[in-house]
Amino acid sequence: MKRLTIPAIRQRKKDGVTTQPVVMLTAYTARQAQLLDAHCDLLLVGDSLGQVIYGLPSSVPVTLDMMAAHGAAVVRGSYHAAVVVDMPFGSYEASPQAAFESASRLLKETGCAAVKLEGGEAMAETVAFLTARGIPVMGHVGLTPQAVNVLGGYNARGRSEAEAAKIVGDAKALADAGAFAIVIEGVVEPIAIAITQAVPCPTIGIGASAQCDGQVLVTEDMLGMFERVPRFVKIYENIAETISGAAARYADEVRSRAFPGIEQTYQPK
Ligand code: KIV
Numbered sequence: 001m002k003r004l005t006i007p008a009i010r011q012r013k014k015d016g017v018t019t020q021p022v023v024m025l026t027a028y029t030a031r032q033a034q035l036l037d038a039h040c041d042l043l044l045v046g047d048s049l050g051q052v053i054y055g056l057p058s059s060v061p062v063t064l065d066m067m068a069a070h071g072a073a074v075v076r077g078s079y080h081a082a083v084v085v086d087m088p089f090g091s092y093e094a095s096p097q098a099a100f101e102s103a104s105r106l107l108k109e110t111g112c113a114a115v116k117l118e119g120g121e122a123m124a125e126t127v128a129f130l131t132a133r134g135i136p137v138m139g140h141v142g143l144t145p146q147a148v149n150v151l152g153g154y155n156a157r158g159r160s161e162a163e164a165a166k167i168v169g170d171a172k173a174l175a176d177a178g179a180f181a182i183v184i185e186g187v188v189e190p191i192a193i194a195i196t197q198a199v200p201c202p203t204i205g206i207g208a209s210a211q212c213d214g215q216v217l218v219t220e221d222m223l224g225m226f227e228r229v230p231r232f233v234k235i236y237e238n239i240a241e242t243i244s245g246a247a248a249r250y251a252d253e254v255r256s257r258a259f260p261g262i263e264q265t266y267q268p269k
């Protein structure tokens, strides 16, 4: 199976129409990537790994080293989907040159096909700079979690007219700069629809709209790993119960000496 390419993803949307929606899920580990790969067009090594697997309070403390290690694992575990790695906070905002240094490191060390960064108009120059130098960029607008300290929380964006216009302008600026796709996160639905109609590249929604050109979820969220998830998450399976149930049965069997049984022990001939 040949890996999907970034131009192939970009071409899913032709003349404003997407007949085959783009399927994206997050992956942080090789085994997770193996299980998701065949079903997805894109695997995102999201900086959400900060909260999801490192227990950090936000994605702000996530480092380039963490993204490089998990990105490499996901590339090793996948064959079909194109792998996109998030640029962590602090690794790209200062200048296009700083962004290129960080992004090229991610491409070299992980084998990923593209990077994603947060922000709109302020990042447009950087998106153009990277794209012109061989690094495809996915944009991310609306609720941008790395900006939590400026936004003051994770509430849906675009409820005022001014904020809505700003987010649409951000998405257009990224598209003009050459972003191959744009994640739209946590915005009121009419904004997601307006952006999807306004930009030539695919939009990928999360807490956005079914009319986006694709969708993404954090895999652990949709697997029911957490007690509290945002309203935009649909829980497809309750893995937390499965895991804690298995741990409870194992603990019982260790305490009652029912495990290991004869099948799990080596006996002399
Ligand atoms: O970090 C992440 O998982 C993301 C997606 C939610 C889009 O950026």
Ligand code: NA
Binding pocket: 046, 047, 048, 086
């Ligand atoms: Na992210």
